[in-house]
Amino acid sequence: MKTSDFHYDLPQELIAQAPLPERSASRLLHVPPGDACFADLHVRDLPSLLRAGDLLVFNDTKVIPARLFGAKATGGRVEILIERLLPGNEARAQLGVSKPPQPGSRIALDAGGEAEVLARFDDGFWQLRFQVEGPLEAWLQHAGQLPLPPYIERRPDAADAERYQTVFARETGAVAAPTAGLHFDEPLLAALRERGVQTGHVTLHVGAGTFQPVRVDDVHNHRMHSEWINVGAELVSQVRRTRAAGGRVIAVGTTVVRALESALVDGELRPFAGDTSIFIFPGYRIRSIDALMTNFHLPESTLLMLVSAFAGKQRMFAAYEHAVRERYRFFSYGDAMLLWPGEGESGSGDLR
Known part of the structure; x- marks a missing residue:
């Protein structure tokens, strides 16, 4: 498996340089499992895609002016x-x-x-x-100074101090935002509560290494940077109660997936605090979640590899092609997707 297998062409003008005035006004590409058609929605439509008893898991890390x-x-x-x-x-x-x-x-x-x-x-x-x-x-x-990603070609301003943080950020230590969480505002969270959707939190302090490109041709030779995570006992209990009641666990962002997968022991989620350098790419079977909300990721990036492992590479690249054609906004301040697992995606990954 080559790094170049995860390349796609992205017009420069689709890279979002600033957030929309309203967090939940971003577009949401719904990618159902199998061959079902994609749906062009908005993040504010998320409650209609979920059901009572589902659990949304957020990353509550807080970005420091690094x-x-x-x-x-x-x-x-x-x-x-x-x-x-x-x-x-x-x-x-x-x-x-x-x-x-x-x-x-x-x-x-x-x-x-x-x-x-x-x-x-x-x-x-x-x-x-x-x-x-x-x-x-x-x-x-x-x-x-707030460390905006290198593809945002401007200096941070006063608005970024608020908008490059999630509304639920509370654990200081990240140098990059968990960007899928940026789409949530209080009206959307209220609508989710009214729907009967539960919320929980993990912490993964996103490091500067998240912006480092994959510099090897063979994906198996890549080594991830280490990041600190905390999957607490309360979140573990929430996941267990959700599963027992027939609810679904939906990760908000790839950082949540990496945290939950790192806390699995013999297939069971356990409390864990410490470093992780887990690398998830196609061939790894993600077991901790039922759906994933995430932004669009850079070509040839480890995050694109992770979502390809979850939804299937062919399905994922079809979704990206659709997003480019429909002029979605990409990367940190861009739009989002809601993904369901691809059929037959199984195997073993690389935990280092």
């Missing part, structure tokens, strides 16, 4: 994208710099203070220690 700028002692400019906050005002980060700094060197930060370079890892990430006023997480709230 992008910083500074300069080396030599004057060379440095862009810092924090991947993960660590104890002692340290962080794991990506550095955008013309010449890599040496361990022990310091970066003067434009927002004040400095960062000491501690180490560079084989995966290209760096470990930094920050000398700033107060705890790093609190300092970033006023000193950092």
Whole structure:
């Protein structure tokens, strides 16, 4: 299986550069199982596709202002994208710099203070220690810049501070939003409650590695970056009650799928907190969910591979072809799909 097998052509103008004024006004492509026809709907129509007793699972991670700028002692400019906050005002980060700094060197930060370079890892990430006023997480709230994805070709503005967060974000630690959740607003959540649809939460702190391309030709040789997850006991109980009552579990976003699949033990969901580097691609049988709501993903990306594993590659690419033809908006601030599992999608995946 080649990375190039997951390529598709996307007109540049279909990449959403800003959110719509209303979260739930985004379009929703309904992709039923089998050969049933696609339906062009809107996210606000989601309650009509679900039934009482179903469980929607959200990722409640909260995006931190993780992008910083500074300069080396030599004057060379440095862009810092924090991947993960660590104890002692340290962080794991990506550095955008013309010449890599040496361990022990310091970066003067434009927002004040400095960062000491501690180490560079084989995966290209760096470990930094920050000398700033107060705890790093609190300092970033006023000193950092929201890390919009690289395909959004503008600087973040005041509106992004609200719109690049879900309305249920509560656990600080992500450097990218769980974008399927961005479509939900209070009126939609109220409509779902009225329908009898339940909601639950997991946490997966999306890391900077989510923007890294697959750099190998053979998909099996790709190694995922590690991300921290928490699948709590309450969510596990909700899933069990839903299943016992005949309800369906619907993941809102690929991050939820990765969290739930990582918490399976012998096919049963168990509470789990820790790191995951699970890589889901066709041949892996996703067992933890019955449906998936997700945005449209980049060509040749691991997320496109994941949704292809769930709905079937042929079915998925037909849906993407339909979306391009119908001028859907793509990626983080774009439209969404509701997917049901493809027939015969089974096998074993790669958990590292």
